[in-house]
Amino acid sequence: MIRPDVPGPDEGVMPPSLRAAYRATEPGRTAQPFADRAFRARIDQIATGRAAGGPLARLLRGLVGGPRLALNGAVLSAALILLSVGVPGVQPAAESEAVRSDATMPLAGSSIPGAVDSKIPDFAASEPPATPVVVIGMTGLAVSLAALALSYRRRRA
């Protein structure tokens, strides 16, 4: 509602005649959104979804509704950790023990008797996980989660 006669902080800057003229010609709201049946149905639909979720869904929505920067930071940090530690089933360490220990096996297609594949890497002696990257990832994840939790608490205060 327009405040009828509340003076602005700088009353007089806009001459009262101009102000009154503008107000008199500006239309007011007549439509009541909540009286519209189709609109109410859409609101009820959202309300049903909200009510059905339960506390866990509410917590998840609250976290997902957090600041974009913190969300992106959490996702990137988690991805960094997974990539440096290795995803189970995808990492080289998951290769079968038979292949790994058979570096001395003669090459199947080799014409030289007794030739061995010297190119087969020794996975057992492969590099350890990139520790500094994991530390950076863990720090990033912790900071992002803390920012999300802080934002969640502020919104629920």
Next chain:
Amino acid sequence: MGDGEQQGERVQEGAERLRLLAAARSGDAAAFAALFAPDLDLAWRMALRVTGEPARADDALQEGLLAAYRHLDRVEPRNLRGWFVRIVQNAARDGERYERRRPTSPLPEVGEHGDDPWSRRPYGGSGEIPAPSAGEPAAVAEQRELAQRLRGALAMIREERRTAILLVDIDGYDYAEVAEITGVSIGTVKSRISRGRAELREILGDLAGNREAGRGVEEGR
């Protein structure tokens, strides 16, 4: 009413809003309707000032309400009004962009005010405020003319400055409230108002036939 009483009322109002927000977040549609009921007029007016047409402001208000309900978990309780008003304003802008891409009726030619819908459709589809009728009292006709001059001048200044001037000079909000509604600092509000008023004075002073209105603004400094 004393300051203490007013403050008490504000605290009570705040507590009630928090209760409504919590209920709306857990799926109470009636609580949601009550939560934003005090802000509907302001949000609608802000949408109207973007679209220039009441029917489109109605649409923007509905879209804004739906978006607000969907994203209710994102809002911080201390600035519900500003958050909601900005959602409705953005819905109005989105609607305008959509209409510009798919115009359903021929729009009036774009004039000196650029492609600003606010200047194209001041409160109707025709593009102009209706001319005074023959039987209209002279005072009303004069008021209409003054409003049209002011509206024309406002259309020539940047949207954020126009919004700040309208909120302070027309609607009577103070700087702190305008800062809350528009989501900027009080300093930014003051700067926008100061620059907007300077532009307005210049435009009203320059427009032929607007000497009187220009003098009015000048006197108010």
